[in-house]
Amino acid sequence: MGLKVKKKNKVALIFGVTGQDGSYLVEFLLKKNYTVYGIKRRSSSANTQRIDHIFDSIDFKNNNFFIEYGDVTDSSSIFNVINNIKPDEIYNLSAQSHVRVSFDIPEYTANSTALGALRILEAIKSLKLYKTKFYQASSSEMFGKQKTNKSQNENTKFHPMSIYGVSKVFAHNTTILYREAYGIFACNGILFNHESPRRGPNFVTKKIAQGLVRIKLKKQKVLRLGNLYAIRDWGHAKDYVESMWKIMQFKKPDDWVIATNYEISVKKFINLCAKKLKIDLVWKNKGIKEVGVDKSTNQIIIKIDKKYFRPGEVDYLKGNYTKARKQLNWKPKYNINSLIDEMIKSELDFHE
Ligand code: NAP
Ligand code: GDD
Numbered sequence: 001m002g003l004k005v006k007k008k009n010k011v012a013l014i015f016g017v018t019g020q021d022g023s024y025l026v027e028f029l030l031k032k033n034y035t036v037y038g039i040k041r042r043s044s045s046a047n048t049q050r051i052d053h054i055f056d057s058i059d060f061k062n063n064n065f066f067i068e069y070g071d072v073t074d075s076s077s078i079f080n081v082i083n084n085i086k087p088d089e090i091y092n093l094s095a096q097s098h099v100r101v102s103f104d105i106p107e108y109t110a111n112s113t114a115l116g117a118l119r120i121l122e123a124i125k126s127l128k129l130y131k132t133k134f135y136q137a138s139s140s141e142m143f144g145k146q147k148t149n150k151s152q153n154e155n156t157k158f159h160p161m162s163i164y165g166v167s168k169v170f171a172h173n174t175t176i177l178y179r180e181a182y183g184i185f186a187c188n189g190i191l192f193n194h195e196s197p198r199r200g201p202n203f204v205t206k207k208i209a210q211g212l213v214r215i216k217l218k219k220q221k222v223l224r225l226g227n228l229y230a231i232r233d234w235g236h237a238k239d240y241v242e243s244m245w246k247i248m249q250f251k252k253p254d255d256w257v258i259a260t261n262y263e264i265s266v267k268k269f270i271n272l273c274a275k276k277l278k279i280d281l282v283w284k285n286k287g288i289k290e291v292g293v294d295k296s297t298n299q300i301i302i303k304i305d306k307k308y309f310r311p312g313e314v315d316y317l318k319g320n321y322t323k324a325r326k327q328l329n330w331k332p333k334y335n336i337n338s339l340i341d342e343m344i345k346s347e348l349d350f351h352e
Pocket of ligand 2 (some may be wrong): 140141191266310
């Protein structure tokens with residue numbers, strides 16, 4: 001009988017582990033038997049709520065999950081952590097990821113979202129870790145302003161409409177450069193919007209689900225929103241982290257669009273949530289005066305607030321993920337209905 005050699009676990013390093021995607025990716029990788037290191041930045045209050053459950057969950061009993069301090073605006077912390085761990089796979093999910101906020105803190109956004117990726121790639125290069133694979137969290141926000149409402153794929157031209165989008169284009173192109181110039185296994189996942197109960201509260205889907213549930217339970221009177229007519233292709237973060245891993249296992253490094261190919265407006269998203277909560281919502285007026293009224297009480301429950309408008313807006317995003325479907329054998333399991341059901345249920349459970 002031949003000797004059974006236990007294969008060493010693969011080691012992954014995640015920048016942005018405390019975020020929505022980071023938390024799902026840790027769970028996914030631990031289930032695949034990886035040893036996972038996550039980088040958290042220093043903050044004055046706890047920023048590990050999305051991952052705390054992993055440490056004592058029986059689902060991850062045999063886990064190998066470690067947290068280190070670091071910051072993608074600090075080259076030395078990146079260099080040291082990569083040098084110490086020498087991971088097989090690095091996932092760069094860190095970013096100042098809010099598009100509206102990027103107009104308010106442009107320099108910091110560029111530093112973390114654009115230069116963060118460069119710093120990690122430079123560390124891989126200078127440490128000569130040519131076996132380490134690199135994943136960059138690219139974004140559909142890079143497509144920005146499009147001339148027609150056609151779905152976007154890997155060949156669609158970028159026209160970013162925010163500092164966040166511009167920063168992501170820099171990181172995306174830098175990833176391609178380090179692949180082509182230095183032979184690093186460096187990939188871009190161009191992910192369209194993806195949501196979940198763990199979504200940050202100032203992104204529109206979470207804000208709507210949270211707000212309408214609170215209104216239904218009479219804990220909030222009005223929900224204030226910006227542009228109701230932007231159209232997005234919304235998927236579930238759980239599905240999308242699986243695509244990240246598949247991208248890293250593909251035979252060669254490449255760039256991939258990940259989406260659902262189903263688009264709806266912010267307004268339609270509100271209508272779907274209201275219907276699931278049995279709120280009889282009707283819309284009145286136009287433009288900045290548009291309001292959503294609860295027909296059963298005749299109360300205004302949705303108002304438009306100019307402060308949520310952006311200096312540059314992206315009107316239409318719909319992804320064509322044919323390449324990922326055919327070559328990675330990836331497709332989303334959730335649809336817009338199951339996504340909303342899960343988000344609403346989680347908000348209702350929170351108030352129980
Ligand atoms: P998120 O919830 O905002 O998470 C961002 C993560 O980056 C958090 O862990 C955050 O830490 C960390 N971070 C921010 N600044 C950092 C710094 N200076 N140093 C180290 N870490 C830092 O975003 P997400 O929705 O999970 O998205 C993950 C990535 O995918 C982001 O890069 C985002 O831009 C990109 N993306 C997201 C979507 C989407 O629809 N969700 C679509 C396309 C691309 P804290 O927890 O301390 O804030
Ligand atoms: N956040 C927010 N808050 N957005 C609003 C609001 C509001 O009150 N009202 C309307 N919107 C509109 C925005 O103008 C935008 O057109 C749309 O809702 C979606 O906004 P967000 O949920 O903030 O997402 P995003 O599309 O700007 O950016 C997200 O997706 C990108 C991928 O395309 C983020 O996750 C980015 O990090 C990601 O790259």
